[in-house]
Amino acid sequence: MTRTSPPNTDQSAESNDWVDPAPSPLLLLLGSSSDTESERGVDCPGTLPSPSDPGLAARAQAAKDALGDRVFVLGHHYQRDEVVEFADVTGDSFKLAREAAARPEAEFIVFCGVHFMAESADILTSDEQAVILPDLAAGCSMADMAAIDQVRDAWRTLEAAGIADQTLPVTYMNSSAAIKAFTGEHGGTVCTSSNAATSLRWAFDTAEHVLFLPDQHLGRNTAVGDLGLSPHDCVVFDPRKPGGGLTHDELRAAKMILWRGHCSVHGRFTPECVDDVRARIPGVNVIVHPECKREVVEKADFVGSTEGIIKALEAAEPGSAWAIGTELNLVKRLAGQHPDKRVVFLDKTVCYCSTMNRIDLPHFTWALESLVAGNVVNQIEVDPQTAYWARVALDRMLALPGG
Ligand code: 13P
Ligand code: SF4
Numbered sequence: 001m002t003r004t005s006p007p008n009t010d011q012s013a014e015s016n017d018w019v020d021p022a023p024s025p026l027l028l029l030l031g032s033s034s035d036t037e038s039e040r041g042v043d044c045p046g047t048l049p050s051p052s053d054p055g056l057a058a059r060a061q062a063a064k065d066a067l068g069d070r071v072f073v074l075g076h077h078y079q080r081d082e083v084v085e086f087a088d089v090t091g092d093s094f095k096l097a098r099e100a101a102a103r104p105e106a107e108f109i110v111f112c113g114v115h116f117m118a119e120s121a122d123i124l125t126s127d128e129q130a131v132i133l134p135d136l137a138a139g140c141s142m143a144d145m146a147a148i149d150q151v152r153d154a155w156r157t158l159e160a161a162g163i164a165d166q167t168l169p170v171t172y173m174n175s176s177a178a179i180k181a182f183t184g185e186h187g188g189t190v191c192t193s194s195n196a197a198t199s200l201r202w203a204f205d206t207a208e209h210v211l212f213l214p215d216q217h218l219g220r221n222t223a224v225g226d227l228g229l230s231p232h233d234c235v236v237f238d239p240r241k242p243g244g245g246l247t248h249d250e251l252r253a254a255k256m257i258l259w260r261g262h263c264s265v266h267g268r269f270t271p272e273c274v275d276d277v278r279a280r281i282p283g284v285n286v287i288v289h290p291e292c293k294r295e296v297v298e299k300a301d302f303v304g305s306t307e308g309i310i311k312a313l314e315a316a317e318p319g320s321a322w323a324i325g326t327e328l329n330l331v332k333r334l335a336g337q338h339p340d341k342r343v344v345f346l347d348k349t350v351c352y353c354s355t356m357n358r359i360d361l362p363h364f365t366w367a368l369e370s371l372v373a374g375n376v377v378n379q380i381e382v383d384p385q386t387a388y389w390a391r392v393a394l395d396r397m398l399a400l401p402g403g
Contacts, residue, residue, distance in 0.1 A: 145261035146214035184393030214261030288325030
């Protein structure tokens with residue numbers, strides 16, 4: 001977690017020019033259907049228990065007990081309480097990737113999170129272990145904003161501009177295995193919201209330019225807020241426009257080439273939300289996730305990954321007030337865990353991550369009961385060639401200081 005720079009009254013050019021990117025062209029899978037263009041891809045079959053079954057939690061517990069040490073359950077901080085209750089460990093995407101890699105004895109890793117996280121867990125675990133995502137519709141709209149063919153096209157544009165050999169790709173964990181593999185093959189690394197600054201510094205040690213995928217906000221917030229680059233060192237590459245919508249001169253002049261992707265959940269927070277909460281709660285501390293827009297981060301007091309936000313609340317003085325700009329399941333949980341502090345959601349409107357919320361108690365119970373019955377359902381398997389190069393990129397990240 002870092003304190004943000006003082007509010008910038010001289011609004012940066014990219015802030016004034018901000019236009020919401022077009023939504024993902026991909027369909028949101030709602031149940032059993034298939035979308036091979038997306039980073040999640042395949043069917044979610046099966047008959048689920050009813051959510052109104054009063055014995056559901058007991059069924060989930062009985063299945064977990066029956067599996068014993070054969071199963072290890074990972075839960076991302078954005079998961080529902082009803083699921084987090086069963087997690088052997090909770091964490092942000094970085095911590096969960098490391099936890100998955102550290103459990104060679106578990107036959108089954110049940111990943112309560114989203115598809116790209118389960119793919120990373122599959123890449124970091126052995127062939128003898130199965131990684132299970134209880135609902136395959138739990139994708140990530142941000143990850144879907146960068147398709148591998150678009151990224152290959154973008155690289156050809158950098159080649160045509162004469163800068164590909166001076167550019168390293170850095171991809172946020174929130175990307176498909178194919179994009180992580182592309183990154184690994186081209187000398188780059190994965191990053192998460194908790195190590196983005198370290199990853200970028202590592203990249204700029206050897207490269208003139210970074211192609212940052214797929215979240216432009218994390219890229220810009222890290223480059224400007226942590227590395228001290230100017231907003232004018234950053235350009236936005238729009239994969240829907242020829243040449244990314246940039247001239248070769250613009251590409252050559254840029255240090256950070258930001259992919260035009262964003263998180264639809266964190267994109268909802270606005271500078272007005274910050275003004276509003278400060279007017280309502282004098283002295284409130286505003287803390288936001290780095291997936292928020294730059295102008296929101298500039299108005300906040302602190303910026304931090306999900307783990308960073310949790311640690312900030314743990315260290316906070318009793319009686320202090322906190323407005324948190326991240327997913328609502330986590331904010332609600334923090335409010336419950338810190339009754340001695342005032343914890344509020346930064347937006348006035350309810351804002352869950354709809355895909356994280358796909359993992360619910362019926363899907364979780366169904367996945368565990370299927371394992372007890374000997375059926376491995378919803379296994380996430382990355383093909384060996386993709387897994388090899390994606391692992392190269394993930395291992396580079398894990399080898400960075402603090403990794
Ligand atoms: P963390 O890296 O902080 O876990 O965030 C993942 C994510 O999906 C945030 O939207
Ligand atoms: Fe993706 Fe945003 Fe949901 Fe995180 S909160 S999983 S980035 S859509």
